[in-house]
Amino acid sequence: MENTARITEKRTATAWKKPVSYNLQKKTRPTEAIIQAFLLFCGVVSILTTLGIVLELGKEAWLFFGDPEISVISFLTGTEWQPKIGKFGVLPLLNSTLITSVIAIVVALPLGIATAMFLSEYASPKMRSILKPILEVLAGVPTVVYGYFALTFMTPLLRGIFGSQNVDVYNMASAGLVMGIMILPLISSMSEDALSAVPRSLREAAYGLGATRLETALQVVLPAALSGIIAAFIIGVSRAVGETMIVAIAAGSGPNFTFNPFNAAETMTGYIARISGGDLSYNTPDYNSIFAIGLLLFLITFGLNILSRAISRRFREVYE
Amino acid sequence: MEDMNQPSKYVIETRGLNIFYGDFQAVKDISLQFERNRITAIIGPSGCGKSTVLRAFNRMNDFVPSAHATGEVLYHDQNINHPSVDAVQLRRLIGMVFQKPNPFPKSIYDNIAWGAKMNGFRGNTDDLVEETLRQAALWNEVKDNLKKSALALSGGQQQRLCIARALAVRPEIILMDEPCSALDPIATLKIEDLMRELSQNYTIIIVTHNMQQAARASDYTSFFTMDTDRAGIMVEYNETSLIFTKPKDQRTEDYITGRFG
Amino acid sequence: MNPMKPKTFGSNQEMQDAEKNFLYRRHQRARLAQSVFQLTTLLAVIFLATLLVTVVNKSMGYVVVENKVNPATLSDRPLSELNNTELAQILRENLRKNRVRTLERTGFLEDQSQSTLVQLVEAEIIQPEVVESYNLFPSLINRSKIKADAAVSYPNAKVEFRYWLNGVFLINSMASQPELAGVRSALLGSLQLILITILTAFPIGVGAAIYLEEYASHKSRINRLIQTNIDNLAGVPSIVYGILGLALFVRALQPFTSGALFGVDGQNGRTILSAGLTMALLILPILIINAQEAIRSVPDSLRQASYGLGATRWQTIWHHVLPGAMPGILTGTILAISRAIGETAPLIVVGASTFITSDPTGPFSSFTALPIQIYNWTTRPQPAFQHIAAAAILVLLIALLSLNAVAILLRNRFAKRV
Ligand SMILES: Nc1ncnc2c1ncn2[C@@H]1O[C@H](COP(=O)(O)OP(=O)(O)OP(=O)(O)O)[C@@H](O)[C@H]1O
Numbered sequence: 001m002e003n004t005a006r007i008t009e010k011r012t013a014t015a016w017k018k019p020v021s022y023n024l025q026k027k028t029r030p031t032e033a034i035i036q037a038f039l040l041f042c043g044v045v046s047i048l049t050t051l052g053i054v055l056e057l058g059k060e061a062w063l064f065f066g067d068p069e070i071s072v073i074s075f076l077t078g079t080e081w082q083p084k085i086g087k088f089g090v091l092p093l094l095n096s097t098l099i100t101s102v103i104a105i106v107v108a109l110p111l112g113i114a115t116a117m118f119l120s121e122y123a124s125p126k127m128r129s130i131l132k133p134i135l136e137v138l139a140g141v142p143t144v145v146y147g148y149f150a151l152t153f154m155t156p157l158l159r160g161i162f163g164s165q166n167v168d169v170y171n172m173a174s175a176g177l178v179m180g181i182m183i184l185p186l187i188s189s190m191s192e193d194a195l196s197a198v199p200r201s202l203r204e205a206a207y208g209l210g211a212t213r214l215e216t217a218l219q220v221v222l223p224a225a226l227s228g229i230i231a232a233f234i235i236g237v238s239r240a241v242g243e244t245m246i247v248a249i250a251a252g253s254g255p256n257f258t259f260n261p262f263n264a265a266e267t268m269t270g271y272i273a274r275i276s277g278g279d280l281s282y283n284t285p286d287y288n289s290i291f292a293i294g295l296l297l298f299l300i301t302f303g304l305n306i307l308s309r310a311i312s313r314r315f316r317e318v319y320e
Numbered sequence: 321m322e323d324m325n326q327p328s329k330y331v332i333e334t335r336g337l338n339i340f341y342g343d344f345q346a347v348k349d350i351s352l353q354f355e356r357n358r359i360t361a362i363i364g365p366s367g368c369g370k371s372t373v374l375r376a377f378n379r380m381n382d383f384v385p386s387a388h389a390t391g392e393v394l395y396h397d398q399n400i401n402h403p404s405v406d407a408v409q410l411r412r413l414i415g416m417v418f419q420k421p422n423p424f425p426k427s428i429y430d431n432i433a434w435g436a437k438m439n440g441f442r443g444n445t446d447d448l449v450e451e452t453l454r455q456a457a458l459w460n461e462v463k464d465n466l467k468k469s470a471l472a473l474s475g476g477q478q479q480r481l482c483i484a485r486a487l488a489v490r491p492e493i494i495l496m497d498e499p500c501s502a503l504d505p506i507a508t509l510k511i512e513d514l515m516r517e518l519s520q521n522y523t524i525i526i527v528t529h530n531m532q533q534a535a536r537a538s539d540y541t542s543f544f545t546m547d548t549d550r551a552g553i554m555v556e557y558n559e560t561s562l563i564f565t566k567p568k569d570q571r572t573e574d575y576i577t578g579r580f581g
Numbered sequence: 582m583n584p585m586k587p588k589t590f591g592s593n594q595e596m597q598d599a600e601k602n603f604l605y606r607r608h609q610r611a612r613l614a615q616s617v618f619q620l621t622t623l624l625a626v627i628f629l630a631t632l633l634v635t636v637v638n639k640s641m642g643y644v645v646v647e648n649k650v651n652p653a654t655l656s657d658r659p660l661s662e663l664n665n666t667e668l669a670q671i672l673r674e675n676l677r678k679n680r681v682r683t684l685e686r687t688g689f690l691e692d693q694s695q696s697t698l699v700q701l702v703e704a705e706i707i708q709p710e711v712v713e714s715y716n717l718f719p720s721l722i723n724r725s726k727i728k729a730d731a732a733v734s735y736p737n738a739k740v741e742f743r744y745w746l747n748g749v750f751l752i753n754s755m756a757s758q759p760e761l762a763g764v765r766s767a768l769l770g771s772l773q774l775i776l777i778t779i780l781t782a783f784p785i786g787v788g789a790a791i792y793l794e795e796y797a798s799h800k801s802r803i804n805r806l807i808q809t810n811i812d813n814l815a816g817v818p819s820i821v822y823g824i825l826g827l828a829l830f831v832r833a834l835q836p837f838t839s840g841a842l843f844g845v846d847g848q849n850g851r852t853i854l855s856a857g858l859t860m861a862l863l864i865l866p867i868l869i870i871n872a873q874e875a876i877r878s879v880p881d882s883l884r885q886a887s888y889g890l891g892a893t894r895w896q897t898i899w900h901h902v903l904p905g906a907m908p909g910i911l912t913g914t915i916l917a918i919s920r921a922i923g924e925t926a927p928l929i930v931v932g933a934s935t936f937i938t939s940d941p942t943g944p945f946s947s948f949t950a951l952p953i954q955i956y957n958w959t960t961r962p963q964p965a966f967q968h969i970a971a972a973a974i975l976v977l978l979i980a981l982l983s984l985n986a987v988a989i990l991l992r993n994r995f996a997k998r999v
Pocket residue numbers: 341346365366367368369370371372373384386
């Protein structure tokens with residue numbers, strides 16, 4: 001300590017001095033400004049993307065509906081989709097999208113919630129550390145692989161169980177079931193987040209009243225986490241509606257207005273994939289139709305996402 | 321602008337300073353002057369706005385979106401909240417040491433060199449590092465492994481490193497916000513000695529909860545408390561010896577004798 | 582009687598029994614429910630196992646191969662030992678003149694590499710055909726029966742065990758016969774596409790994350806709009822991005838994406854560049870959200886220390902925030918990339934070709950990609966294509982697993998440092 005002062009004296013001359021000026025006048029820092037402008041641009045790209053989607057889809061859809069033969073009403077209510085004879089009713093496509101999605105949700109929602117329940121209320125940390133990566137892998141499998149799985153495993157299985165005369169080679173049930181497996185990890189992880197966000201004190205209150213673990217989980221934790229789980233459910237629906245590859249591979253091609261899940265029927269996404277897979281020429285009704293359907297798809301899923309976010313935000317506010 | 325040869329007596333002066341977080345007024349009508357090359361302590365109960373005031377001196381409150389201030393903070397007679405003031409340059413002139421030691425996750429050497437280089441230092445970095453570490457009374461402990469991660473140092477050493485780091489950019493003033501609250505008594509004493517040493521060349525403003533520390537280490541003491549709206553107000557400001565022996569205000573006396581309630 | 586008195590059962594003993602019974606039933610229910618939860622969770626594991634087993638099962642097994650021409654009649658030595666002249670000789674003798682002329686359009690047969698010539702002899706003359714193929718499990722269980730059946734039905738055929746995922750599969754390109762088709766051009770296509778995706782999405786994504794976390798005031802309306810918008814974009818179906826890519830990159834920006842602007846003789850915008858940019862838009866929201874989280878995890882005390890020394894915002898970010906956040910950002914980027922590698926639908930829409938036999942030659946060439954190949958082969962009716970689809974799926978899954986292993990390593994290193 002004692003030598004500090006000496007050193008200070010000796011050295012300050014060699015090193016650098018205290019500031020010579022107290023001038024605080026703002027400096028111009030062009031690099032800072034340029035960088036900030038670039039970063040702002042990066043942030044705005046996402047807005048541009050959304051605008052791009054809305055404008056491009058809207059523009060082409062406008063051209064599509066601009067055809068005097070096609071009206072929005074007949075598009076939304078028509079039960080026949082046959083571009084060759086000028087029939088553009090989206091209901092057959094929408095119908096099979098809904099059927100496959102409902103099947104998927106019927107599989108994924110109960111399984112997902114039960115899995116979340118097990119992971120958050122019952123599983124030991126060790127068990128969680130094994131199960132969560134497995135769910136992550138399941139979530140990371142590309143959907144084209146799920147499509148392959150549907151066609152080479154699920155479809156033969158269904159045909160074996162229900163008889164190949166009853167089940168088409170391409171059918172909505174197979175696609176829907178496999179889609180359920182695909183969204184199961186999504187629903188379970190979102191639900192688990194919701195369950196574990198429920199404060200510990202609430203559980204302890206229930207235990208303190210003599211409730212069993214099940215009673216606590218079902219009657220206290222689950223209701224408290226309900227809006228989070230509803231948000232998970234909605235996101236799950238949105239994913240199912242937008243899923244393409246599984247239905248393109250396993251649900252069949254060709255619009256078909258049927259309620260029998262064992263029949264082949266093309267979904268909205270499947271139609272877009274099939275039509276754009278061929279050599280598509282611009283400005284044909286075919287080309288424009290994928291934009292009209294794409295716009296419908298975008299509106300449905302974007303709406304669902306916003307709804308889900310609104311619900312989960314409300315849920316988060318309760319516990320903050 | 322000032323001539324360095326005839327520096328004004330006060331390096332920092334506040335006039336009627338009010339600071340708000342959103343609608344909440346954290347401090348009310350603070351007027352203080354800080355003398356060159358003196359140590360001034362700010363004491364007061366928790367939540368009375370000591371840190372808030374200290375952070376107003378180098379505009380660290382800019383990073384709290386809800387914070388805004390009225391009144392004046394003068395640095396060599398320039399209002400630092402004036403739009404034409406460069407906050408970056410201001411912070412280079414008014415350094416800060418934080419309550420919790422916060423070294424960068426780099427080597428000891430780089431911790432010191434970085435700030436100086438960034439501020440335009442082009443001399444011999446090795447000399448600068450050695451000199452600054454000696455000033456901070458850390459040199460003997462770390463001279464053999466300057467390339468070691470700063471995070472591997474003890475809390476007290478980390479805090480002295482943070483002081484050294486602040487010294488390396490050659491500030492005029494050093495703000496210290498409870499620099500010893502995370503340290504043991506021996507490390508605390510080391511830092512107090514260091515402050516004394518530094519006060520030959522630097523103006524130091526320190527916030528502390530430790531009454532003995534204020535009494536031991538500072539030349540002036542300012543006592544803050546909260547009024548009925550929970551806004552911080554300044555009660556008394558005087559030479560340290562007077563504050564601790566003949567406080568003028570009953571509240572000051574209650575506080576320093578531990579009868580605060 | 583006091584109305585406030587709790588209801589009691591007839592006798593004390595009865596009451597105790599009833600209570601015990603009640604409690605017993607509650608516990609029983611709790612145990613039952615626990616096993617149900619456990620079983621459903623196990624289902625997820627079973628699903629994953631089934632999926633993998635299905636793919637592996639299809640990716641190897643016995644095949645019955647029938648050659649159109651017996652190689653022994655072409656030469657008394659194995660083909661691989663013949664030199665170029667001999668191989669070319671065999672081709673000239675066994676193929677029609679027209680075919681030889683087509684093959685020689687780019688140069689004399691003799692000038693081709695030996696392995697190319699062997700491939701040509703196999704594809705053009707020998708034409709091995711898988712007439713019967715079996716999955717792995719039947720192959721293991723019914724080995725002798727398969728051999729016996731083959732001997733009866735195809736007396737000239739050979740029964741061999743085939744790993745559909747083999748060296749030749751990796752270095753061959755697309756072909757019309759499944760036994761000669763490979764993933765080479767698809768792998769290269771995927772690789773180049775991902776490269777473009779990373780180069781575009783990484784700087785923009787990290788930039789946006791920095792902007793939102795370090796510059797934007799969280800109150801301002803435009804910034805809240807950007808944030809909400811990013812969150813919602815993350816949920817837009819991938820095929821919608823494909824449609825956007827088709828309209829924007831393939832069509833509107835055709836001069837750029839086809840390379841015409843750069844003097845490249847591109848015919849249309851259905852290029853690797855368009856696909857890579859589309860994919861970049863697709864992973865951008867995921868990348869931004871992950872990077873934001875990583876940046877948020879850098880302790881504020883570091884920023885304060887840096888600003889306290891008189892650093893500017895960008896100096897603080899560049900020297901302290903980004904280095905601290907980088908492992909997290911990289912992990913997030915890898916996860917986003919694994920998403921891009923497996924995405925199929927947008928590629929179909931922006932016009933990946935399914936039948937490409939040559940390697941992609943850069944950003945302006947037409948292309949195919951691994952998932953596109955899988956899709957294409959899956960939808961073919963001949964069973965042999967299902968086997969090579971399975972082999973391609975294995976390639977894809979192995980690539981994804983290795984990427985994720987890297988991500989986990991990064992994450993662990995990150996966790997240790999903090
Ligand atoms: N970022 C912030 N946002 C809103 N209010 C704040 C913020 N920081 C401080 N405050 C409030 O301002 C008042 C003064 O806080 P400050 O940290 O300045 O007190 P302090 O005197 O330093 O207390 P301590 O001795 O505990 O450090 C407190 O009521 C505190 O709650």
